[in-house]
Amino acid sequence: MRNMIEALKNLFRKPATEPFPFGEHKRAEKFRGKIFYDAEKCIGCRLCEKNCPVDAIKFRKKGDIVFDMSSCIFCGMCRDVCPPKCIHYTKEDLMIEKDKKKLVSDKRDWRKQ
Amino acid sequence: MHDFIVPFGPQHPAEKEPMCIRAGLEGETITELDLRFGYVHRGMEKIFEGKGIDQGIYLCERICGLCSESHSMAFTRTIEEMLGLDVPMRVRHLRSIVTELSRLHSHMIWAGFMAHEAGYETLFMYLMRERERIMDILERTTGGRVHYGINKIGTLRYDVPNAKLAKMVEDVDTTLKNIEKYVDTFRNDGTLKERLVGTGMITGIQAKRFGIVGPVARGCGINNDVRKSDPYAAYDLADFEVPTYKGCDAWSRTMVRLEELYESGKIIRQLIKDIPDEKIPAFKFTKADDGDHFARIEAPRGELFYYLKVRDSKIDRLAIRTPSMAVLPMVLKPALMGEKVSDLPIVISSLDPCFSCMERVVIVEKGKEKVYTEPDFRRKFSGR
Ligand code: SF4
Ligand code: SF4
Numbered sequence: 001m002r003n004m005i006e007a008l009k010n011l012f013r014k015p016a017t018e019p020f021p022f023g024e025h026k027r028a029e030k031f032r033g034k035i036f037y038d039a040e041k042c043i044g045c046r047l048c049e050k051n052c053p054v055d056a057i058k059f060r061k062k063g064d065i066v067f068d069m070s071s072c073i074f075c076g077m078c079r080d081v082c083p084p085k086c087i088h089y090t091k092e093d094l095m096i097e098k099d100k101k102k103l104v105s106d107k108r109d110w111r112k113q
Numbered sequence: 114m115h116d117f118i119v120p121f122g123p124q125h126p127a128e129k130e131p132m133c134i135r136a137g138l139e140g141e142t143i144t145e146l147d148l149r150f151g152y153v154h155r156g157m158e159k160i161f162e163g164k165g166i167d168q169g170i171y172l173c174e175r176i177c178g179l180c181s182e183s184h185s186m187a188f189t190r191t192i193e194e195m196l197g198l199d200v201p202m203r204v205r206h207l208r209s210i211v212t213e214l215s216r217l218h219s220h221m222i223w224a225g226f227m228a229h230e231a232g233y234e235t236l237f238m239y240l241m242r243e244r245e246r247i248m249d250i251l252e253r254t255t256g257g258r259v260h261y262g263i264n265k266i267g268t269l270r271y272d273v274p275n276a277k278l279a280k281m282v283e284d285v286d287t288t289l290k291n292i293e294k295y296v297d298t299f300r301n302d303g304t305l306k307e308r309l310v311g312t313g314m315i316t317g318i319q320a321k322r323f324g325i326v327g328p329v330a331r332g333c334g335i336n337n338d339v340r341k342s343d344p345y346a347a348y349d350l351a352d353f354e355v356p357t358y359k360g361c362d363a364w365s366r367t368m369v370r371l372e373e374l375y376e377s378g379k380i381i382r383q384l385i386k387d388i389p390d391e392k393i394p395a396f397k398f399t400k401a402d403d404g405d406h407f408a409r410i411e412a413p414r415g416e417l418f419y420y421l422k423v424r425d426s427k428i429d430r431l432a433i434r435t436p437s438m439a440v441l442p443m444v445l446k447p448a449l450m451g452e453k454v455s456d457l458p459i460v461i462s463s464l465d466p467c468f469s470c471m472e473r474v475v476i477v478e479k480g481k482e483k484v485y486t487e488p489d490f491r492r493k494f495s496g497r
Contacts, residue, residue, distance in 0.1 A: 075174075
């Protein structure tokens, strides 16, 4: 009997899971998602490249840095060490691509955002 | 002698991670075992070589998904003790709190899987639903759901405001209250008891002989907890019990872990109540002289041991003994011999294995296991 009531109640209850991927998909304020790089503010100190634990950052020249999102581990080190704070994390966490190369940011891609 | 051999794994629906067991059966009883590891060896210890100390924290978090905070705690403890750093009390409190939260979610997912292996799919779903609240707390406070990345050498990445801590206590209390029903099910349900009591026996003598750690040892009546015997962070200020059971079977291990949930809740509540108000230091790059050090902490699965050697402010060698490594290879055979083949998933689950943490290369000399003494260990791994 108790089970019946529980089963009937469950028919009308909202699911406990998030309505992913179709509903609102909330992330916390401090969430570390895809990297956003502010090329204008960069001073070209290369600290980010030097401190990345997995070598996901490639420095070409000042204002032109390539981030490889497929090997990034979202540790937050590059943001912490950047003196003018030009690296930010977006809330974007869906980075699913068939082609790995699409996850390597080019300067142009970042301007588009 | 065995009638036939049943292969279990490396890909098996009852196993979360790849591992191969070939069980020789006589009727339904396991009489022979052939364990094969090595499917998820990632060479983590090698990756660390040559990395900076500040980078090491983030890399070592990636060793394990469930005890990621424990790994970064062990790493920071090793370095901080080596440098003789004085870590502010607020930092220590917050670290302990995050570690206890990660213990909560680790034990809850484990309890869920245990129920799943025993055939209680609904209990698994209920526990996962409650666990979600803990995951949300962790995401709010640290920014990550799996890898928190909150520890830095001598400090933290973020301070957690007191208002957030109050909300955290509320959420933890709600979760612990909600899971009371499920813990009761584990404790009293006839079917679960039938399957768990007396399954996967590891005697106390075996446990002592193999030197096993964590909840598995505590389920054999050995009171062994690094938080008590070698306190780190703020654990010496917290008042908590170490639950031990003398049953030596899967049920005792289950009960130990479930009671630890409530002890963790107790620790979180106390530490949040007593947290001092002070500013946490800003992040600085770590400079370290050459040297080596080892430290241990209590991860959700038991004692986690780190040995670190530093040269030129870079990591020269990092040797890690994860709790699964201290438990699983030793006790799997005694625990499984003489059991029914249908109990195999339950026994393995009750040991709470984490295969990707424990895959190492083992050196066997002339068919003999080699045990290192401390000077041997230093000579071998640090070259002096
Ligand atoms: S978040 Fe970490 S891994 Fe990713 S690019 Fe920055 S430093 Fe490298
Ligand atoms: S650390 Fe910041 S300022 Fe320096 S090179 Fe990297 S992005 Fe530019």
